[in-house]
Amino acid sequence: MTAFALAWRTARRYRARAVLAVVGVAVIGALNFDMLMLSRGLLLSFATMINSTGYDIRVAGASTLPLSRSPLTDATTLMNEVAALPEVDAVALIRTAGAVLAAPGRPPEGAELIGSTDPAGLGIWKQATGGDLTSAPNGATASAVISRPLAVRLGLSAGSTISVRVRIVDSLSAMPPVTLRVAGIAEFPFESQQASIVATTMDGFKAAYGGVLNDEASFMFARSRPPAGAEAAADAINRLRTDIHAFSNEQVIANFGRNAFTYFRQISVVLSATTAAFSMLLVATLLTVSVNQRLGEVAALRALGISRRRIASTLLWEAALLVGIGGVLALPLGELLATVLDKILRRMPGLPSGLHFFIFERNALVLHAAVLAVTAVVAAMYPVWLAVHLPIAQTLRQEVS
Amino acid sequence: MTLAVRGSWFAVRCAFVVLLLCGRAFADAAAPPDVLVSRQLLAKAHLKVGDVVTLSGDSAGSRARRFRVAGVYEPTPDPMKFNAERIEARLHLDDMLALTEDPADPSTSDAVSVINVTLPNAADQSSARTFSRSLSARTPFVVSAATADADNATFVVIDRFHTAIAAVTVIGSTAFLLALMVIRAEERKETVGVLRLIGISRKTIMTEVVVEGLLVAVAGAAAGVLIAAAAQGAVNRFFQHRYDTTLIFMRVSPKIALRSIAVAVPVGVVAGAVASWTLLRRGASSLVRR
Numbered sequence: 001m002t003a004f005a006l007a008w009r010t011a012r013r014y015r016a017r018a019v020l021a022v023v024g025v026a027v028i029g030a031l032n033f034d035m036l037m038l039s040r041g042l043l044l045s046f047a048t049m050i051n052s053t054g055y056d057i058r059v060a061g062a063s064t065l066p067l068s069r070s071p072l073t074d075a076t077t078l079m080n081e082v083a084a085l086p087e088v089d090a091v092a093l094i095r096t097a098g099a100v101l102a103a104p105g106r107p108p109e110g111a112e113l114i115g116s117t118d119p120a121g122l123g124i125w126k127q128a129t130g131g132d133l134t135s136a137p138n139g140a141t142a143s144a145v146i147s148r149p150l151a152v153r154l155g156l157s158a159g160s161t162i163s164v165r166v167r168i169v170d171s172l173s174a175m176p177p178v179t180l181r182v183a184g185i186a187e188f189p190f191e192s193q194q195a196s197i198v199a200t201t202m203d204g205f206k207a208a209y210g211g212v213l214n215d216e217a218s219f220m221f222a223r224s225r226p227p228a229g230a231e232a233a234a235d236a237i238n239r240l241r242t243d244i245h246a247f248s249n250e251q252v253i254a255n256f257g258r259n260a261f262t263y264f265r266q267i268s269v270v271l272s273a274t275t276a277a278f279s280m281l282l283v284a285t286l287l288t289v290s291v292n293q294r295l296g297e298v299a300a301l302r303a304l305g306i307s308r309r310r311i312a313s314t315l316l317w318e319a320a321l322l323v324g325i326g327g328v329l330a331l332p333l334g335e336l337l338a339t340v341l342d343k344i345l346r347r348m349p350g351l352p353s354g355l356h357f358f359i360f361e362r363n364a365l366v367l368h369a370a371v372l373a374v375t376a377v378v379a380a381m382y383p384v385w386l387a388v389h390l391p392i393a394q395t396l397r398q399e400v401s
Numbered sequence: 402m403t404l405a406v407r408g409s410w411f412a413v414r415c416a417f418v419v420l421l422l423c424g425r426a427f428a429d430a431a432a433p434p435d436v437l438v439s440r441q442l443l444a445k446a447h448l449k450v451g452d453v454v455t456l457s458g459d460s461a462g463s464r465a466r467r468f469r470v471a472g473v474y475e476p477t478p479d480p481m482k483f484n485a486e487r488i489e490a491r492l493h494l495d496d497m498l499a500l501t502e503d504p505a506d507p508s509t510s511d512a513v514s515v516i517n518v519t520l521p522n523a524a525d526q527s528s529a530r531t532f533s534r535s536l537s538a539r540t541p542f543v544v545s546a547a548t549a550d551a552d553n554a555t556f557v558v559i560d561r562f563h564t565a566i567a568a569v570t571v572i573g574s575t576a577f578l579l580a581l582m583v584i585r586a587e588e589r590k591e592t593v594g595v596l597r598l599i600g601i602s603r604k605t606i607m608t609e610v611v612v613e614g615l616l617v618a619v620a621g622a623a624a625g626v627l628i629a630a631a632a633q634g635a636v637n638r639f640f641q642h643r644y645d646t647t648l649i650f651m652r653v654s655p656k657i658a659l660r661s662i663a664v665a666v667p668v669g670v671v672a673g674a675v676a677s678w679t680l681l682r683r684g685a686s687s688l689v690r691r
Contacts, residue, residue, distance in 0.1 A: 016679070017587075020580035027573035031566065262484060266643070270636075271566065278570075282577040289584045337569060344561045349554045 003310055007317030014290070018322065021286050025326025025372075026333055028279040033334035033368045034341060034358060035272035039265050041359040047253045049189050049354045054122035055092065055221035056230040059237060059246045072244060075217035079117070082220070087228035087236045092118035093217040095205055098167040099198065102177055103154050111150065111196035113166055115205025121145060121186065123221045125199060130158030130184030133201050142204030143183035147197035151185045158184055164198055166208045178208045189354025193346065222246070264357065276371050279323075283379035287319055291383040296399035299392045308388040315387055319380035327372040335360070435471035437491040441645060443473045445488060456490070458501040466500055468492070478648035480556065486645070575668050582614070582676030593680050594688025603681045610677035611670055618669020622662040629653045629661075 001009075011018040059082070061071060072078060075093050083091045099113035116124055119133035125145055133143050144164075146156060156162065165177040180200055188197045206213045224233035230248035237246035247255070291298065298311060338358035345357045433453055438446075448454065450470055457465040476487040492500070494513070502510040522528055529547035536545040586593075596606055633651045640650040680688060 017580045017583045020576050020583065024573050024576035024580060027569060027576060031569050031573065266640070275570075279573075282574075286577070286580055286584070289581060293584060293588055341562060341565055344565055345558060347554075347561075348558045 003313035004317045006314045007321055010314070010318055011321055017286070017290070021283065021322045022326045022329065024282060025279055025323055026329035028275050028282075029327050029330030029368070029372065030334035030337050032272055032275040032279070032371060033330050033364065034338045035268040035275065036364040036367050036371075037334070037338055037358040037360060038268040038341075039272070040361065040364070041357045042264060042355065043253065043257045044359040044361060045354070045356040046256050047249075048359075049352070050249050050252060053124075053221070055090070055223045056249045057088075057222040057224060057234050057237065057246055058249070058252055059220035059222060059244055062243045062245045071216045071218060072220060073216055075215050075220070077215075078241065078244065079217075079220065081240050082222055082237055085233065085236050085240075087224055087233035088222050089225045090223040092116060092123060092221045093202065094124065094219050094221065095202070095216065096218045097205070097208070099208070100165050100167060101150075101154070101196065101198070102163045102165065106154070109150075109154070109196055111164070111198050112191070113164060113205065113208060114197060114199040115202045116199060117202050118221070119201065121199060124190070125186035125188045125197075127184055127186050130182070132184055133199070142178070142180050142200055142207055144180035144198050144200045144204065145184045145186045146182055146199070147188050147191065147195055148185050149194045150196040150198070151182075153196070156182050156185075158182055162198065164208055175208065175210055178204075180204060187353065190352045192350045193353040195353075224248075272371075276375060280375045280379050283319060283323060283375060284382055286322070287315065287379060287383040288386065290318075291315065291386055295390060295395050298387050299390055299395035299399065302390065302392045303396060311387050312384045315384045316377070316380045319376040319383075323372050323376040323379070327369070330368070331365075433467040433469045434493065434496050436468035436496075437472050437474050438470055439476050439487050439489040440473055441476070441487045442489060443470075445486075456492075456500060464500065466496070468496070475647060478646055480648060483644045483646050483648050571664060571668065575672060578668065578672040579675060582672045583679060586610075586676040586680050590680060590688050593677075594685050597685035597688065607674065607677060607681060610673050614670045614673025615666065617673070618666045619662065621669065622665035625665070626653065626658045626661060630658075 059072065059078075072093075075095075079091050079093050082088055093116070095115040097113045097115075099111045101109045101111050103109070114124060116133070118124075121127070121132055125147075127145070128148060130145075131143075132145060144162065146162070151157065154162075160182045162180050162182060163177040164180055166175050168175065180198065186199075188195065188199075191197050200208075222233065222237065224230045228236075230250065234246040234248045234251070237244070301311060302308070342356055342358045345351075346355075436454065436456070438448060438454075442448070446454075448470055450472055452470045453467050454470060455465050455467050457463060474491065476482075476489055498510050518532075520529055520532060526547060526549045529549065533545045533547050536543065593606060597603070630653045633653050636651045637649055641647060
């Protein structure tokens with residue numbers, strides 16, 4: 001009989017404890033797997049979000065971080081200069097402002113008003129229903145694309161009209177409201193889940209300010225031409241003016257990785273190490289107690305001529321079976337747990353709706369398997385030492401007496 | 402260098418102000434107004450108390466004014482900002498408004514971002530909420546909230562996340578504990594059989610096992626609390642060093658210690674009772690049979 005078969009039979013003989021040990025490893029393993037997913041989940045999620053915008057360069061004011069909205073002055077001229085660069089394929093200006101929506105029979109609702117030169121909304125929204133900002137007939141009321149939560153809250157659909165009034169910051173002035181026609185409803189992955197967003201054309205945005213607005217933009221998107229690449233295009237944009245800073249998506253992601261949500265990365269490392277140590281300690285305790293209980297059995301096997309190596313191999317297989325089966329069960333359990341934990345964390349106020357904390361990747365799986373393999377080996381070390389150094393005759397005598 | 406600046410005590414207005422120059426070169430000029438700088442700004446800009454610095458409301462350096470560094474302060478620990486470098490300075494509100502006002506818009510010289518209000522009965526949160534609701538109703542363009550309700554949603558979420566992780570850990574530990582108790586019960590199979598044969602009732606044996614489980618659980622939970630209490634210093638020092646803050650990241654309060662014991666004790670007792678029941682349901686003769 002092979003060492004594996006012997007280990008399997010032992011596990012089956014002591015079924016209750018084996019099942020409980022497997023359940024324990026599965027639950028703790030699931031937590032460990034989740035922590036591994038959490039360690040890079042936000043970064044991967046953010047990278048997916050930003051790489052699916054259709055633009056690969058972000059331009060902001062020079063004295064700020066890539067994701068903040070420091071105003072770009074003389075924005076139209078800048079847009080034309082950037083668009084003229086041979087490394088650049090397309091450009092879009094974005095401008096944002098706080099606004100209030102007035103709906104009949106309801107209290108005014110705060111919203112964010114976005115003005116975009118890209119009528120398809122690339123980089124800002126993903127169309128869900130209706131059309132984009134190109135669908136407004138010439139001369140008609142300016143069109144708007146609104147966020148789904150806002151549409152649900154106010155019962156709006158494509159074709160509805162909304163009344164929007166921009167809020168003037170740092171001033172006691174107030175603007176009169178403008179009417180916008182809802183062209184479509186969309187997901188805004190960079191905005192929080194329940195955010196009220198109204199996106200319109202730059203003309204619509206200007207109209208909300210009574211037609212008088214300075215030539216600023218909150219930030220700018222650019223798309224590089226394939227042969228040049230994002231890095232070269234960003235460098236070319238940076239050379240245009242000293243008061244702007246262009247970042248390629250890769251640079252934005254790297255900056256996000258350094259600065260954003262590092263707490264979760266650190267807590268995941270701490271918890272991952274703790275759960276690995278915890279499961280190692282518990283499996284080692286279980287195996288040790290189990291071996292102590294079976295000392296007579298082990299001594300008898302040794303007396304029958306079974307080699308120390310074989311005994312050690314059997315115990316190692318026992319550990320591998322407990323940890324291996326538990327580890328495999330930990331994967332679906334971990335996915336399930338990740339869904340629950342992600343749902344909890346995504347209730348954080350202001351969190352972009354497209355951002356997730358737990359993202360599956362092959363590296364996490366490989367690391368999970370490696371941690372479990374080390375756990376099995378380390379947990380089996382002491383019981384193996386106990387079993388192979390057993391005084392056979394003395395143990396058998398004690399067992400009989 | 403760009404830094405966040407706060408106005409003084411009664412009303413606060415945040416803005417980006419640019420630190421243009423610093424040094425003792427201006428020390429002999431007419432006494433400039435005072436400014437307090439954060440410990441982090443002092444270190445980063447290599448400033449000293451008594452230095453004169455020039456601040457401006459924008460990156461172009463327009464309407465720049467000179468200030469004397471009157472002192473250094475440790476920024477109030479703010480969980481919402483622990484990830485941010487606290488490059489900050491505090492000015493008297495009048496100085497701050499003079500620095501940031503827009504000459505084209507006279508209303509900017511009389512505008513603040515936030516007004517903090519202390520009510521006579523500050524401990525009563527319901528009166529703060531009533532005041533806030535009343536103020537919001539009377540002044541539609543002003544957003545007002547009781548401090549207890551503001552900005553704590555993030556921490557409610559973090560608390561739920563940690564609770565969920567703790568619950569999963571308890572489930573995993575319970576399975577391991579059950580496995581250990583089953584092994585331990587198996588070990589004492591013969592002893593239990595003999596006790597049963599000499600007439601000791603199932604109830605008595607069960608009570609003994611439950612009390613044993615209770616003692617082990619209490620001892621284990623107490624050991625866990627002691628380990629956590631010993632670890633909190635190291636955890637806090639690590640994160641405080643990592644984020645350059647005085648924020649407390651981990652605190653083993655009596656409430657938390659009691660909560661963990663309250664969870665551990667029933668788990669230990671139930672695990673012991675379940676494991677012993679696997680023996681007690683069998684007949685006494687089958688327990689002593691080899």
